[in-house]
Amino acid sequence: MVFINEKMNKESRLKATINQRLTELGERERLKELLRAKLTECGWKDQMKAHCKEVIREKGLEHVTVEDLVVEITPKGRALVPDSVKKELLQRIRAFLAQHAA
Amino acid sequence: MKMEDMPLSGPDNTKLEALVNDIYSELVEDACLGLCFEVHRAVKQGYFFLDETDQESMKEFEIVDQPGVDIFGQVYNQWKNKECECPNCKRLIAASRFAPHLEKCLGMGRNSSRIANRRLASNNNTSKSESDQEDNDDLNDNDWSYGAEKRAKKRKSDKSQNSPRRSKTLKHKNGELGSSMSADPYKYNYNAGINYEMLGPDEVRSFLTTQCGVISEHTKKMCTRSQRCPQHTDEQRMAVRVFLLGPSAPVLPEADSVAGPESFDIPDGQALMSRLQWEDSPEISPSDSASSKASTNHSDSRRPKKKKRPPLGLNSGGGIGSLSGGGGSGGSQTNISLSTKKKKPKLTAPSISSIYDDLN
Numbered sequence: 001m002v003f004i005n006e007k008m009n010k011e012s013r014l015k016a017t018i019n020q021r022l023t024e025l026g027e028r029e030r031l032k033e034l035l036r037a038k039l040t041e042c043g044w045k046d047q048m049k050a051h052c053k054e055v056i057r058e059k060g061l062e063h064v065t066v067e068d069l070v071v072e073i074t075p076k077g078r079a080l081v082p083d084s085v086k087k088e089l090l091q092r093i094r095a096f097l098a099q100h101a102a
Numbered sequence: 103m104k105m106e107d108m109p110l111s112g113p114d115n116t117k118l119e120a121l122v123n124d125i126y127s128e129l130v131e132d133a134c135l136g137l138c139f140e141v142h143r144a145v146k147q148g149y150f151f152l153d154e155t156d157q158e159s160m161k162e163f164e165i166v167d168q169p170g171v172d173i174f175g176q177v178y179n180q181w182k183n184k185e186c187e188c189p190n191c192k193r194l195i196a197a198s199r200f201a202p203h204l205e206k207c208l209g210m211g212r213n214s215s216r217i218a219n220r221r222l223a224s225n226n227n228t229s230k231s232e233s234d235q236e237d238n239d240d241l242n243d244n245d246w247s248y249g250a251e252k253r254a255k256k257r258k259s260d261k262s263q264n265s266p267r268r269s270k271t272l273k274h275k276n277g278e279l280g281s282s283m284s285a286d287p288y289k290y291n292y293n294a295g296i297n298y299e300m301l302g303p304d305e306v307r308s309f310l311t312t313q314c315g316v317i318s319e320h321t322k323k324m325c326t327r328s329q330r331c332p333q334h335t336d337e338q339r340m341a342v343r344v345f346l347l348g349p350s351a352p353v354l355p356e357a358d359s360v361a362g363p364e365s366f367d368i369p370d371g372q373a374l375m376s377r378l379q380w381e382d383s384p385e386i387s388p389s390d391s392a393s394s395k396a397s398t399n400h401s402d403s404r405r406p407k408k409k410k411r412p413p414l415g416l417n418s419g420g421g422i423g424s425l426s427g428g429g430g431s432g433g434s435q436t437n438i439s440l441s442t443k444k445k446k447p448k449l450t451a452p453s454i455s456s457i458y459d460d461l462n
Contacts, residue, residue, distance in 0.1 A: 015121060022125070035129050036136070045137065052141045056150070064145055069138040077134040078127075089129065093122045101118075 014101075021100050031092060038085045048077055226297055227321070298324050298346055306346050315342050 022028040039045055055072045056064050144150035154160065166175040185194040190207045205211035209218070298306060298317060309315060314325040316334035324342070325334055 011117065015124070018121065018125075031129055032132060035133055039133060048134075048137055049141065052137075053151075056141075056145060061145060061151075064142070066138060066142050069142055070135065073138050074131060074134045077137070078130055081130060086126070089126055090122055093125050094118075097118065097122065 018097065018101060022096065025100070027096055031089065034092070035085070035089055038088070039081065042082050042085060044077075044080055044082065044085075047080060048073060051076060223321075297322055303347070310343050310346065314339055315346075317342055317345075 019028075022031075052069060052073065055069060059068055141150065165173050167173070168175075171177055181197045184197045186197055186200050187193070188195055188200070188203060188207055190204070195203045206214045206217075209215075298315075299322070301309060309324065312329070314327045314329055314331040314334050316325045316331075316338045317323065318325065325331060327333065329339070
């Protein structure tokens with residue numbers, strides 16, 4: 001048990017550290033911007049907006065809430081990210097880790 | 103901070119990958135959330151559906167996605183294969199070639215006039231040089247061959263600088279020959295000049311009252327620039343008028359006195375020659391003149407290396423200057439001041455009249 005906890009602690013510590021690193025060095029912001037730009041470029045954003053319109057028409061313009069949108073949009077959004085964008089991002093993250101974690 | 107507790111070994115690799123994926127998911131979720139907030143705000147502020155208010159214009163400007171057509175529905179190079187009938191020559195011309203064809207066909211536009219002038223010039227030159235060769239055979243003894251020079255010059259002028267399609271290397275060549283400014287106006291004159299033999303006496307007279315008229319030795323063309331053209335001196339202009347209209351003809355408008363032959367002495371030929379050396383005075387070349395072939399300093403900008411001393415200087419430039427000085431009136435004095443300002447040497451009484459007497 002202690003092992004698992006320790007392991008988990010280690011992992012979570014590791015994760016925390018890395019996250020901290022990402023933010024400190026500004027890499028997180030850069031990655032965010034990169035992802036947004038790529039998604040807009042490839043038309044993901046327009047696709048999602050169209051989906052939003054449907055949801056809104058469904059729920060009614062006046063009564064739609066943030067939660068409604070989040071619940072409807074996020075799973076679809078995750079699925080619709082193109083493979084190329086996903087691969088590129090993963091690569092950058094790996095590179096960052098390799099540089100700053102090893 | 104060191105990460106010694108995280109070696110990159112086998113089982114940890116998956117953990118690392120999991121970590122990477124976690125980070126990735128976080129980023130994607132962040133993007134989605136951002137979008138949701140944006141949309142929600144737009145909805146609540148009322149501008150979300152703003153681009154969909156007008157259904158008609160939406161249909162009108164819908165993106166077109168057909169082959170052979172751009173997204174506006176326009177066809178690329180639609181007019182490329184069309185042919186137009188020229189109103190002048192009634193031929194069918196390709197659309198993209200129509201405008202240049204019209205320019206030449208109607209004889210308007212910059213290029214067509216240049217080409218026509220050039221053709222005219224080359225025609226004149228070819229016919230001229232052929233006829234002159236025999237006449238001036240025995241007068242050409244010591245000098246370079248008139249025809250050869252004509253040919254050389256014709257070659258140069260054939261590679262015309264007028265049309266914009268000519269090769270760019272021509273520009274360098276022009277520059278080498280001296281200031282381009284002096285070269286180009288000269289060339290322009292060369293092509294657009296008038297041959298005095300083509301004009302009747304009245305035309306010559308009227309021409310000479312308004313224009314410089316100095317005859318270029320090489321081309322036998324009269325300078326079409328104004329009376330004040332910087333390439334020629336007043337003496338030259340005077341000489342041309344004397345030559346073309348007779349010694350008693352009225353000459354330059356600003357000269358009060360007519361340059362009469364009787365007012366001159368005839369100094370030694372050699373002295374005359376040495377005095378009549380101008381840097382850049384073009385020669386007068388009557389077709390039957392003995393010394394016309396001799397002259398050389400024709401426009402230094404065009405042929406600097408051919409600068410020779412004329413044996414019998416028909417450089418009447420200096421002569422005319424003193425000529426009008428001999429005539430002695432206020433008007434001619436201005437001529438002198440004009441000419442001396444431009445040219446350096448001063449001449450004593452020349453013998454232009456004597457030269458012309460010889461010819462006559």
